Amino acid sequence: MADATLFTGKSVDEAIAEGLRTLGLTQSEAEIEIISRGSRGIFGLGSEPAQVRISRRSVGVQTPPPAPSVDVEPTEDAVAPSSEPPAEAPSPISTEVFASDLQSAETESEDVDTDAETGEDAESTAEEDEQLVQLATEFLGTLVRLMGFEAEVVATWREPDADNEQRYLLLDLQGKDLSPLIGRRGDTLGNMQYLVRLMVNQRLHRWKNIVVDVEGYRQRRIDHLSQLALRSAQQVAQTGRALALEPMAPGERRIIHLTLRDHPDVITESSGEGERRKVQILPRR
16 A cells, blocks of 8 residues: 555544545545554553554555444344354454443443433332442452452442432442552543442342442542632633533533532533533623
């Protein structure tokens, strides 16, 4: 591939789009070679970007477009009839797809810019609370050990706060060198929380609000975001000009909204899509 350039992205599609945009080409004008589909890793650890090589297609050469970046198993209807048995057994579940599903599910479960928790947590007895503590602590401890870390799980019940509208069970991981369990902006922490909630709720058949933390990271993050919101609101009130904060995860945007919900001089709204979604602070008219 003459004069080819290497491009990377979180997915093959993103890498291709970046390359075509940079080179000023359409897909029909480009020769595209997929070098690596990348990997999300497990719980945000060990991720690798997708890589593609792109060059301008020679005149008169017709090359089929690259294969889709998402591997999809063919349905029964899509498979050509054959009397021969399949040559290979189905491949094992991909950790890349598993981690991707976790991230999507966690985002869907927390994207509450309106901003209320989904689900209901009915009143429970002391015996049920104790059962929940034991089950959640066991699940989280096992998960962390399987990830190669040593940590103590400290479980406490907490009353509603800026990040939770209902009473919740806090599982705080304490130990040495646990920062990888937090991940970029708490991504790994969020994935672990989703897994523990899923396992516990499937076992108990009731929705329970369980929050996973690492050495108080969440509370420090809440305090930081609340202070950021108040400083930004003061700036908007003084200048009369709207201010857009950096893109944030759904739970972090929620903290900004709640902090400024009753502010006399400003209002908040969210804008953008996906990972670029952010909070805007505007003067109250």
